[in-house]
Amino acid sequence: MSFAKKSWLAVGLALLLVFTAGCGSGASTGGSASGDQEANNEKTRVIQHAMGETKIKGTPERVVVLTNDGVDNALALGIKPVGAVKSWIGDPWYDFIKDDMKGVEVVGEEVQPNLEKIAALKPDLILGSKVRHEKIYDKLSAIAPTVYSETVGHVWKDNFKLYAKALNKEEKADQLLKEWDQKIADFQEKMGDKLDTKVSIIRFLPGLVRIHHNGFPDAIVKEAGLKRPKSQIKEEHSSEVTEERIPEMDGDVMFVLTMEEGDGKATKLKEEWMNKPLFKKLDVVKEGKVYEVNDVYWNLSGGIQGANKMLDDLEKHLAKK
Numbered sequence: 001m002s003f004a005k006k007s008w009l010a011v012g013l014a015l016l017l018v019f020t021a022g023c024g025s026g027a028s029t030g031g032s033a034s035g036d037q038e039a040n041n042e043k044t045r046v047i048q049h050a051m052g053e054t055k056i057k058g059t060p061e062r063v064v065v066l067t068n069d070g071v072d073n074a075l076a077l078g079i080k081p082v083g084a085v086k087s088w089i090g091d092p093w094y095d096f097i098k099d100d101m102k103g104v105e106v107v108g109e110e111v112q113p114n115l116e117k118i119a120a121l122k123p124d125l126i127l128g129s130k131v132r133h134e135k136i137y138d139k140l141s142a143i144a145p146t147v148y149s150e151t152v153g154h155v156w157k158d159n160f161k162l163y164a165k166a167l168n169k170e171e172k173a174d175q176l177l178k179e180w181d182q183k184i185a186d187f188q189e190k191m192g193d194k195l196d197t198k199v200s201i202i203r204f205l206p207g208l209v210r211i212h213h214n215g216f217p218d219a220i221v222k223e224a225g226l227k228r229p230k231s232q233i234k235e236e237h238s239s240e241v242t243e244e245r246i247p248e249m250d251g252d253v254m255f256v257l258t259m260e261e262g263d264g265k266a267t268k269l270k271e272e273w274m275n276k277p278l279f280k281k282l283d284v285v286k287e288g289k290v291y292e293v294n295d296v297y298w299n300l301s302g303g304i305q306g307a308n309k310m311l312d313d314l315e316k317h318l319a320k321k
Helices: 002-030 031-044 068-076 115-120 130-143 156-166 171-198 216-223 243-249 263-274 295-300 304-318
Strands: 045-048 054-055 063-065 126-131 146-149 199-205 206-211 237-240 253-258 289-292
Touching: 002 295, 031 263, 045 146, 045 156, 054 130, 054 146, 054 171, 063 068, 068 126, 068 156, 068 304, 115 130, 126 130, 146 156, 156 171, 156 216, 156 304, 171 263, 171 304, 199 216, 199 263, 206 243, 216 295, 216 304, 253 263, 253 295, 253 304, 289 304, 295 304
Parallel strands: 063 126, 126 146, 199 253, 253 289
Antiparallel strands: 045 054, 199 206, 206 237
8 A cells, every 4th residue: 555545544544433423422511410420430439438448439339237336327328239148137137137137138247247148149348347357358448349337436526437438428428427417416516514414325235344445435425515524534445344334424414224134134143233232322323323224225336326326325314304
């Protein structure tokens, strides 16, 4: 082929490409909002988390959740997992989520997920926590993109935001957090000078008794603007107490949590302690300000749904003061 013919062929091809690109550009400019949304949903996002960064393409559809707070938060965001670890108590889910969790595969327990069951579900996202699952991160990442929170409990709001980002549900999360902030503001307005109330949080488990210091319920009490007894203000999550430390349980009000596993041991221990002479001498007991509350909402669920239910309890009981 001569040089002239080659040149004309090249020019013709270039014009064809320009024309085609122009047509494509025009169609894109007039595209629908749904088309733009679809493109946005398919883009690759980089999520920074406790183990580094993870790339996630689009909006995950087959999510496996390995923490109780992750399940609470995912459901609040409108995401039903394909698999999740068993609730701390329940068969296999907490009562308040069991309807939403119908058909969800149990993939072990929070402290010991089942890798084979997780892999069999072919997830496109796994949510876990470094404090629980650091040693199996590489194995999980080989199954699907994996995002970890640093820990659980008092950082519930940070975890909620992280999970929402990974799930591509940040807009929904912003809405729920705005509603939460308004609920806190309404609570504080209703409480007025009752915000000076010193809140004691006691938890009975099979074989041991704890005073709470810096966990999930403590974070909610603090955000609500309430106070804690001086003896209960510590950096540690909670402390196991013996009978001689009963005086440290005192406060203006006391909320009692019982982790009942179905064998009656925690309930029996609670009854024994609440009948001890030293317990009965507490001012909060004498004034009738001891309230038993749901351990799932106050401690175990650890997510935004539990937080809302706990704040409802605080308002209900403190209104009596």
